[in-house]
Amino acid sequence: MTEPQSQRIEAIDLDIRYGPKFVLRSAQMSISNAGVHLLIGRNGAGKSSLLRSMAGLQPIQGGSIVLNDRDVHSMSTSERARQMAFVASTPPRSSQLRVEEVLNLAASSSPSIPRVLAQFGELDWAQQRMDALSDGQAQRVMFARAVLQGAPWIFMDEPTAFLDVPSRKAFWKHAVEVAGQGMSIVLATHDYEHLAGSIALASVHLIEERGVHALNPAESPLRWTQRMEG
Amino acid sequence: MFQMARPMTRLHWLLGMGVFFVLVFSHLIWGEVDISLFAPLEAVHREILLHVRVPRVLAAVAGGAGLSLCGLVLQTWFGNPLAGPSVLGVSSGAGLGVALLVLLGLTTSWWATAAAAMAGSVLVLILVLFVAHRFRTATALLIFGLMLNYVVGAMITVLQAEAQQDALQQFVFWGMGTFGHGSMATSLGLCAAVVFAGLALSVMHRNLDTWTLGPLTAQSMGVNNSVLRWRIVVLAGLLTGGITAACGPVAFLGLATPHVVRLLTIERSHRVLIPLTALTGAILALAADWGVKGFWGMEQGWPLNAVLSLIGGPMVIWVLVSKTHRLHD
Incomplete structure (x- = not known):
C-alpha cells in the first residue's frame, strides 16, 4: 500500500x-487526496469516457489530463500502470487463467497475494x-488485482453494474477498506445510494452535457438524483 | 499453494518428447528403403538422409510447430477458439504472394517466393486485425476469414487462367502441400525462423496472459496494446508466409493444435502453452506426414491437406458445438 500523500488529478x-x-x-475537474471520489450522471452523459480518459486508456481530442503536474497522455503505458489501476465494468469472461496467475500478473510483490486474496475473496479461489x-467473484478478483498493482489511484467504471445485491455489498465493503x-x-x-450510506465520500462530481459540476459530498444522495433530473 | 511448478506438466513434457523422438527416428529410418540404425551407414543412405529425409523431418517439425504457434497467438489475440492462420485467410495471403511470382513467371528464387508469401500473410493479417473489433461474435470473424479465402482464391484462379503451362504445373504441385519439397537449406531456414518466433513469443508470455483479461485492463496493467498487436502481425505473418512458401498451404494445423494442447493440460498460462503448443504441433505434423508417406504396405499415401482436414474439420465442428456459446457477451 502507498503512504497517504498529496495526490491530485485534473482535467483541463x-x-x-x-x-x-x-x-x-x-470540461474542468479536479480531484485530490485519498478516499472515494464519485462520478455520477445519466446514461450516455460521458462518465465512462471521462474515467477512461483520466486513466489514460482512451485518447482525448483536446485539453489535457494532469496527474501531479505530469501529462497522463504523454506517459508510457508502464509508467501509467505504476500510477493508476483500472477495473472495468465487466469481468473477463473468456480468460481461462487461474486466479493466482491473474494476481501474479499484477503483483509487484508476490508474498502479498494470499493476504490480498483472503481480504477480497477466499483463499481457495486461487486454483x-x-x-x-x-x-461477482471474478469482479472481486479484478479488484484485488487492481490493488496488487500497487498504484495510488484506482479507477473503476461501473464495477458493480452486472452484480447481484449481495455481491455489490461485498464489493463496496472492499472499496471502503x-x-x-x-x-x-x-x-x-449509478449505485451511489448504498455507497454514500456507508462511507464519507471525498468528492462527488455530476457529469452533464453542460459540463462537470462538483456536488456537496455530505448531501443526501437523493439531492444528487434531483440535480441529475435537472 | 502459490508455487507455479506442476508435476503433471513435467509428465506431459517427458511423454511428448518421447513420442516426438520416436516419430523423428521412424521417419529417418523407414521409407522406400529402410536404413538400419546399427549397421554402418552406406553412401547412398547418407545421401537419402541428407537430401530427403532430414530436410523433410525438419520441415514437418518447423511447419507443425510454427503454424501451431500462429494458431495459439491468433486465438489469444481474438479471444476466439476458431482463429487460425488458414481459417483467417493468412495462409491464402501467402498463397497469393507465391501465385503472383510463380504464375506470372517473375522469378524462380525460393527466397523471393518466401518474401512474397510473407508479405501476403502480413497484409491479410493487417486487414483482419484492423477490422476485427467490428465483429461481436466468434463466428462473424470466421465468416470474414472464409470470405477472404474465397476472394484470394478467386484471384489465384484468375492468375492460373493466365499462366504458362509449366508455371501452372509448378504452382499446382506446390498448392497440394507437402513437407517433402524443401532442400536442406530451406528447411534449416524454416527451423531458424520458428525458433526465433518461439523465443520472441516466450518473451511476450506475460503480456499475452494479461491480454486475456481484456484490452482496457491489459492497457491499464502496462501492456502497450498496439505494440503487442504489431508484434503478433509480424511474427504470425512471417511464420505463416515462410512455412506456406516452403510447404504449400497447410490446412487446419494452426487451429487444431492449441485445442489438442488444451485437452491435454489444464495449464492456460502462455509460459506453458507456448512450448507445449510448439511440441504438440511438431508431433501432429510428423504423425500426419506418416499418412502422407503411406505406411503398413499402403500403395501410396494421401495428400497432406486431406489428412489434416480429416482431423481439423471435425475439430472446428466440435469447437463450434461445444464452445461458442460462451463468446456472446
Whole structure:
C-alpha cells in the first residue's frame, strides 16, 4: 500500500468526442487526496469516457489530463500502470487463467497475494479458473488485482453494474477498506445510494452535457438524483 | 499453494518428447528403403538422409510447430477458439504472394517466393486485425476469414487462367502441400525462423496472459496494446508466409493444435502453452506426414491437406458445438 500523500488529478479544458459528436467540451475537474471520489450522471452523459480518459486508456481530442503536474497522455503505458489501476465494468469472461496467475500478473510483490486474496475473496479461489467464477467473484478478483498493482489511484467504471445485491455489498465493503488505507478511488457508478450510506465520500462530481459540476459530498444522495433530473 | 511448478506438466513434457523422438527416428529410418540404425551407414543412405529425409523431418517439425504457434497467438489475440492462420485467410495471403511470382513467371528464387508469401500473410493479417473489433461474435470473424479465402482464391484462379503451362504445373504441385519439397537449406531456414518466433513469443508470455483479461485492463496493467498487436502481425505473418512458401498451404494445423494442447493440460498460462503448443504441433505434423508417406504396405499415401482436414474439420465442428456459446457477451 502507498503512504497517504498529496495526490491530485485534473482535467483541463478537456474535449472528448466521437466523430463530430462532443461528449465533453472544455470540461474542468479536479480531484485530490485519498478516499472515494464519485462520478455520477445519466446514461450516455460521458462518465465512462471521462474515467477512461483520466486513466489514460482512451485518447482525448483536446485539453489535457494532469496527474501531479505530469501529462497522463504523454506517459508510457508502464509508467501509467505504476500510477493508476483500472477495473472495468465487466469481468473477463473468456480468460481461462487461474486466479493466482491473474494476481501474479499484477503483483509487484508476490508474498502479498494470499493476504490480498483472503481480504477480497477466499483463499481457495486461487486454483480456480477465471471463467469458472461467478461475475461477482471474478469482479472481486479484478479488484484485488487492481490493488496488487500497487498504484495510488484506482479507477473503476461501473464495477458493480452486472452484480447481484449481495455481491455489490461485498464489493463496496472492499472499496471502503481500500480507501481507508490511503488509496484514491475514482468511481463511475449509478449505485451511489448504498455507497454514500456507508462511507464519507471525498468528492462527488455530476457529469452533464453542460459540463462537470462538483456536488456537496455530505448531501443526501437523493439531492444528487434531483440535480441529475435537472 | 502459490508455487507455479506442476508435476503433471513435467509428465506431459517427458511423454511428448518421447513420442516426438520416436516419430523423428521412424521417419529417418523407414521409407522406400529402410536404413538400419546399427549397421554402418552406406553412401547412398547418407545421401537419402541428407537430401530427403532430414530436410523433410525438419520441415514437418518447423511447419507443425510454427503454424501451431500462429494458431495459439491468433486465438489469444481474438479471444476466439476458431482463429487460425488458414481459417483467417493468412495462409491464402501467402498463397497469393507465391501465385503472383510463380504464375506470372517473375522469378524462380525460393527466397523471393518466401518474401512474397510473407508479405501476403502480413497484409491479410493487417486487414483482419484492423477490422476485427467490428465483429461481436466468434463466428462473424470466421465468416470474414472464409470470405477472404474465397476472394484470394478467386484471384489465384484468375492468375492460373493466365499462366504458362509449366508455371501452372509448378504452382499446382506446390498448392497440394507437402513437407517433402524443401532442400536442406530451406528447411534449416524454416527451423531458424520458428525458433526465433518461439523465443520472441516466450518473451511476450506475460503480456499475452494479461491480454486475456481484456484490452482496457491489459492497457491499464502496462501492456502497450498496439505494440503487442504489431508484434503478433509480424511474427504470425512471417511464420505463416515462410512455412506456406516452403510447404504449400497447410490446412487446419494452426487451429487444431492449441485445442489438442488444451485437452491435454489444464495449464492456460502462455509460459506453458507456448512450448507445449510448439511440441504438440511438431508431433501432429510428423504423425500426419506418416499418412502422407503411406505406411503398413499402403500403395501410396494421401495428400497432406486431406489428412489434416480429416482431423481439423471435425475439430472446428466440435469447437463450434461445444464452445461458442460462451463468446456472446
